[in-house]
Amino acid sequence: MRFVLRRLGFFLLTLWAALTLNFALPRLMPGNPAVAMIAKFKGGVSPQALHTLEVQFGVNTRHSVISQYFSYLKDVATGNFGTSLSEYPASVGHIIMQAIFWTLGLVGLTTVLAFIFGTLIGIVGAWRRGGVLDSVMPPVFVITSVVPYFWLGLVLILIFGVKLHWLPYINSYSYTDTPGFTLSFIWDVIQHAILPAFTLLITTIGTWILTMRNTMITTLADDYVRMARAKGLSSRRIMFDYAARNAILPNLTGFAMSLGFVLGGAILVEYVFNYQGVGFWLLAAVNNDDYPLMQALFLLITVAVLVAILLSDIATAILDPRTRDAG
Amino acid sequence: MQPASPSGRQQKSAPPLVRTQEDAPRQRTGTVLDVRDLSVEYVTEGGSVLAVDQVNFSLDSGEFVAVVGESGCGKSTMLFAVAQLLAPPARVTSGSVMFRGRNLVGLTDKSLIAIRWKDLSVVMQSAMNALNPVKSIGAQFKDAMRAHGVRSNAEIGDRSAEVLKMVGIDPVHLKSYPHQLSGGMRQRSMIAMALLFTPELVIMDEPTSALDVVAQRSLMVQIKELQEQFGFAVIFVTHDMSLVSHFSDRLMVMYAGQVAEVGATRQLFDSPRHPYTEGLMEAFPSIRGPKVPLTGIGGSPPNLAKRVGGCWFAPRCAKVLDRCATERPPLYQVEGTQVRCFRHDGNVA
Ligand SMILES: Nc1ncnc2c1ncn2[C@@H]1O[C@H](COP(=O)(O)OP(=O)(O)OP(=O)(O)O)[C@@H](O)[C@H]1O
Ligand SMILES: [Mg+2]
DSSP states (O other): OHHHHHHHHHHHHHHHHHHHHHHHHHHHSSSOHHHHHHHTTTTOSOHHHHHHHHHHHTOSOOSOHHHHHHHHHHHHHTTOOOBOSTTTTSBHHHHHHHHHHHHIIIIIHHHHHHHHHHHHHHHHHHHTTTSHHHHHHHHHHHHHHHSOHHHHHHHHIIIIIIITOOSOOSSSSOTTSOOSSOHHHHHHHHHHHHHHHHHHHHHHHHHHHHHHHHHHHHHHTSHHHHHHHHTTOOHHHIIIIIIIHHHTHHHHHHHHHHHHTHHHHTHHHHHHTTOOSHHHHHHHHHHTTOHHHHHHHHHHHHHHHHHHHHHHHHHHHHHOHHHHHHO | OOOSSHHHHHHSSSOOSSOOGGGOSOOOOSEEEEEEEEEEEEEETTEEEEEEEEEEEEEETTOEEEEEOOTTSSHHHHHHHHTTOOOTTEEEEEEEEEETTEEOTTOOHHHHTTTBTTTEEEEOSOHHHHSOTTSOHHHHHHHHHHHTTOOOHHHHHHHHHHHHHHTTOOGGGGGSOGGGSOHHHHHHHHHHHHTTTOOSEEEEESTTTTSOHHHHHHHHHHHHHHHHHHOOEEEEEOSOHHHHHHHOSEEEEEETTEEEEEEEHHHHHHSOOSHHHHHHHHHSOOSSSOOOOOOOOOSOOOOTTSOOSSOTTGGGOTTOOGGGGTSOOOOEEETTEEEOOGGGGGGOO
């Protein structure tokens, strides 16, 4: 319990630091950053937008830094990130909410699936060391894990989209469809997700298979596994309860990191498939100098990484009694 | 009353899954274990290592056999071969392990499950690593009992607490994790776990070596008491010759994967026949006997991967004969002991 509380404290501290940095950076910039940015739009931005930006960056305002800071914290807490410049007048909060939905659905789900399946394959492969699974899987997945995923994405688009017309490959759903909880819309979303999800799955699963297989092989040589055999436990119980349960511990942190980077990590896949998630918008924001959006997205990605690390700490505490006692 | 023969045991209807103190000590007689020509090889990239070479011995019910020998002479490997716990790169290349008349060599893990822990349990060399670090002691006891069909949680809890008390540990530690126990407590809880079903044979690989001398003694006394109370046979690997002299019925001296000498402990101590046994006896100080300078054995054990020449002990032997350099000595039967040395060739019965 103390361990989790300490981790929670650490989480809050780093979260606060990230928020403060995000607040301080534009204020430390020389001159009037708002005007400098607006200048790039060559007058294509309304005075209202300029004002929003100035308020956000804390220039041309009579409020003290302290009161700006607290209203900034309040804005963040209520999801009020200002107005997007490139999608004016859509609010940044609105864009982000939509982007999070699509990214969590596509990248989040495939990351979790890749970890689960990769780990399972690694466990069984190590258990039947030298068997068919173990001889075929590692070389195959060494290759797939070094294939750049945007390249694989383009190849899949070419084959299954352009040539065969089997699957859609642009956007997260058909423009002709009305979003809603209808069967046809959900089916449409799934169809759109197949190619990008497959691309991500194939290119990330190999790492999980190989790391799990290696830690599992080390663990299988441990005395407590031999002891479990001596006790006459079933193979299933030895494999999962004694070996895998221990072997997975060092991989949890890696999994947490990749979960943390879900929100920012799949930029190229989202770009290649025109999938309107966080990565897609981040790229768009950078290309269009949409600073409010960019800032909010960076903050989002930071927070996601912090949350993921916190979750992995909690998971480790649940799974490993030694960390619980370490305090 | 427990039937003595293995066939009798099988005929008995619904044997109690958990043997409680009431039906102990069990009346057991006959040969529990008969190991014939057992050889084990480690197949590595640099060639194969013959770690156990044609080992023969047998064990009667309730007998306490100590195994001694230098580090690396194949004691642990031999024990794992007996318990069918070897994993690649180790493999049994020849021989048989008859446990109550049944050859364990070649049986699958599945068919061994019935024998494991209920009839034959193991206490491993490193209690530090032999307990699963992420499971509480109680959970690990429970796994063993459930694997052998004990379903009632009350029964599991009672028996777990009982065996833990037998080795002098407070049953509250069933909730403890291995890292929360001291080295001695871990070792004791391993022994407690090995006694969950009061098996016929308990194999112990240096169960006391991680402890200080005082704790070693008290644990040893406790093991001996439990053994006399429940009548299980013990194979006990140790480096401590004074423990051997006090607690074992028979002694097996191993050298380079082979049996150098095996016989009644008293007899081996009084009149060691193999020069290596003699060396071992001289290498440890006698507590009560007269003061003699410790001589020990010069040189180091042979590399098991490169076996050449005749008797493997010859290069270090003080009493080497001409033929020792070229011929390999068989085991000679000499007055109840078996000894692998040409100096006893004339005594062949
Ligand atoms: N995994 C392995 N691969 C190759 N050789 C091995 C392996 N394990 C053990 N050996 C060899 O087998 C021989 C016997 O090892 P074993 O562990 O049985 O010795 P031991 O008598 O139990 O020693 P100790 O008293 O130190 O526990 C050693 O010479 C060792 O080099
Ligand atoms: Mg050993």
